[in-house]
Amino acid sequence: MTGPTTGQQVFEQHRGLLFSVAYRVLGTAADAEDAVQDAWLRWTAADRSAVADPKAYLARTTANLALEKLRSAHVRRESYVGPWLPEPVLTREEAPDADTVSVALLVVLETLSPLERAVFVLREVFAFEYAEIAEAVARSEAAVRQAAHRAREHVRARRPRFTADRAVQRDVTERFLAAAGGGDINALMDLLSPDVALWTDGGGKVRQALKPVLGAERVAAWFAGVARRPYEGVAPEEMSVGVVTLNGAPALVFRAPDRVLATVSLDVGPDGRITALHNLANPDKLTAVASGVLHDLDPA
Known part of the structure; x- marks a missing residue:
């Protein structure tokens, strides 16, 4: 035995x-x-x-x-109050079969x-x-x-019929971060597909949209506004944003000095434009990211 x-x-x-x-x-x-x-x-x-x-x-x-x-x-x-999004986890950049856990x-x-x-x-x-x-x-x-x-x-x-390679995803994510951080609506519009959809999950615990934000103009205005306004008591100048790998793909993590505020994951279409964004801000579902633990989600 x-x-x-x-x-x-x-x-x-x-x-x-x-x-x-x-x-x-x-x-x-x-x-x-x-x-x-x-x-x-x-x-x-x-x-x-x-x-x-x-x-x-x-x-x-x-x-x-x-x-x-x-x-x-x-x-x-x-x-659930508003859209329900999955809880993201930190993964290695070279995670195999990343599309199976995107x-x-x-x-x-x-x-x-x-x-x-x-x-x-x-x-x-x-x-x-x-x-x-x-x-x-x-x-x-x-x-x-x-x-x-x-x-x-x-x-x-x-499911999305096209998955951009990681180099393209990272480039688009970094350009999106620069445009959103600067509140540059024109640059954001260039990055967004005309029929882009933004899904936000605050779980009724923090301020987020309760329905999808649809269309490039509205999504661009949303992120440009985020760059200018305090969020959950945190002033824009107190926030930091970085590119990390969540669920096998480049994504953004917004941080206050004492906690993680939100994550944003992007879907990129074949033309290099963003087709969808998933913005998670429910604090109950940010624990895994805040822990800093890397998860190996290899199905082998």
Whole structure:
């Protein structure tokens, strides 16, 4: 029988993978950490001598626990104040398969049912067999195949069809920062697609738009105004803004002297213009960024 120390070593060996599974299913770092901790408790109570493949067992267990959490979270999100955006995390700049954990994709996954989301993540990102997924989510293999098909079609229709390479993304992000920081509406207009959409998430706890801000002119005016006005008691001259890597792509982090104020993630189209911006300012969902911890979301 595997001893306690070895059992812990095995779990720690796969912890990164387990967080990667749970985060993609849940869209929040805090809930993902909770799911991983619950998986650890299941692992300590399991007869590990009967587990032939610990990695697969732990991944299935974590996926099941994440699905349970997502079902209750799904109900809460229906009454959320304003748009609900995923909680971003800091990642390495060279993160592999970054598109599978991009903010844009996580936003699309939020429109799936909890079962469809879990099945999509396990099948499309982690390449689980249908039988393995069926065991993980406690459904028949036929039901899992149907859910996978629905989810795949739904995501294909809604996810961005073009992903700019990282050099282009970083260049556009830095130019956007310079234009927004200077309140230069003309420069902002040049960077924004005519039908750009800005989604803001304050969770009802800080001042943010409760509906999407649509169109280049309105979005440019929004960011130009941010550069000139105090925000949550912080004067513009007290704020700092930097380019970091969030969910595998360049993004902006706005900071006060004592806390993180917001993040902004950008989607860049094939013409090099910004097609969408996701502005997260709910303080409850800035903890992972504020911690400074880099997350390895590699699905391998």
